[in-house]
Amino acid sequence: MVEVDAYLRDLIVKKELPGAVLHVQQKGSTVFHRAYGGFIDSNHQPHTMKTTTRFDIASLTKIMATLPSILWLVDNTPVELDHTIQTYIPEFVHREITIRQALTHMTGLPADLTPPVQRYEKRDVFSEVLNTERIHEPGKIVKYSDLGMILLGAVIEKVSSLPFSTFTKKVLYKPLGLTQTSFHPDQPLQVASTEWTKDRYLQGEVHDEKALHLGGASGSAGLFSTASDVGKFGSYFLYPETQTVLSHDLMRKARNHVAENRGMGFEVWSGKGTTLSCGRGWSAGSFGHTGFTGTSLWIDPQKELIVTFLTNVVQYGRKHNMKHIRPDLHSLIHAHFTN
Structure with a gap:
């Protein structure tokens, strides 16, 4: 992993990344876990990144909170994947869209709300999601969408009669031993800060604007975690039999390819089409999956390889090189375990 280490150190020196933590597992063991760079906190003070630093993991929320919550409900309640969202959220205007379609990003809904939600405006985001017009027929086209995942978060709350943050902590993270994973982190000063806003860097406060307007915990974003916790979560999906919270069969189904490099929740590399990250x-x-703040989790079942890469790249703003950094880094790591 010498090349990998040198590559990441170089990215910090060149100011392409403020900071990062890389966690690599192979065949059930952690083989690499290192922190790089740092962050500037909400009080304008610099910090060195630690392997224990928590990150706003952005859209990894979709696979670490929403997906497993739905799988748990399917296994433990009358909820079924082919039930419509309207079954549980009657105010939703599209009666034909199903839970499965939301997990596979085939709802026909757009990627986002129009215009995009701003941090400091007043908007009823959930009402807008409920009433968004479709741009495709459901079940036909894969279109990555936060909106379907936000709806699933609402389904989880409705069925469980618990706030999403409470449900995930009680049903998932506590029994799975993910002690550093939660919405609304209780020690915000130990979280890697993200983007500059008005007069400070955001720290311990969700970066995603829709999730912020939805109270900080949504089906699309809002979760905070460490690289080791994200890696542990990944290991449960690689080895479902090592846990007793979720159905082993449903976990295996979630990671299967469905269409256009998508599974249920996860991106799945089919070997064809546009290269994944x-x-x-x-x-x-x-x-695996990625997050807007600069996070990712990738799992190769054939190599029994799990790579968690958490960064705070948006501290440098939204124009960055993550679309090149991620594939370059993961190719270096994969080559190390192939040679």
């Missing part, structure tokens, strides 16, 4: 070298069947 893990690069082309990863085995077909590799699955």
Whole structure:
């Protein structure tokens, strides 16, 4: 992993990344866990990144909170994947869209609300989501959408009669031993800060604007975690039999390819089409996800390889090189375990 380490150190020196933590597991063991760079906190003070630093993991929320919560409900309540969202959220205007379609990003809904939500404006985001017009027929086209995941977060709250943050902590994270994973972090000063806003860097406060307007915990974003916790979560999906919270069969189904490099919740590399952020070298069947703040989790079942890469790249703003950094890094790591 010498090349990987040098590559990441170089990115920090060149100011392409403020800070990062890389956590790599192979065949059930952690083989690399290192922190790089740092962050400037909300009080304008510099900090060195630690392997224990928590990050706003952005859209990894979709696979670490929303997906497993739905799988748990399917296994433990009358909820079924092919039930419509309207079954549980009657105010939703589209009666035909199903839970499965939301998980596979085939709802026909747009990617986002128009115009995009701003941090400091007043908007009823959930009402807008409920009433958003479709741009495609459901079940036909894969279109990555926060809106379907936000709706699933609402389904989880409705069925469980618990706030999403409470449900995930009680049903998922506590029994799975993910002690550093939660919405609304209780020690915000230990969280890597994200983007500059008005007069400070955001720290311990959700970066995603829609999630902020939805109270900080939504089906699309809002979760905070450490690299080791994200990696542990990934290991449960690689080895479902090592846990007893979720159905092993449903977990395996979630990581199967469905269409256009998508599974249920996860991106899944089919070996064809547009290259995913893990690069082309990863085995077909590799699955994972990315987050807007600069986070990712990738799992290669054939190599039994799990790579968690958490960064605070948006501290440098939204124009960055993550679309090149992620595949370059993951290709270097994969090559190390192939040679």
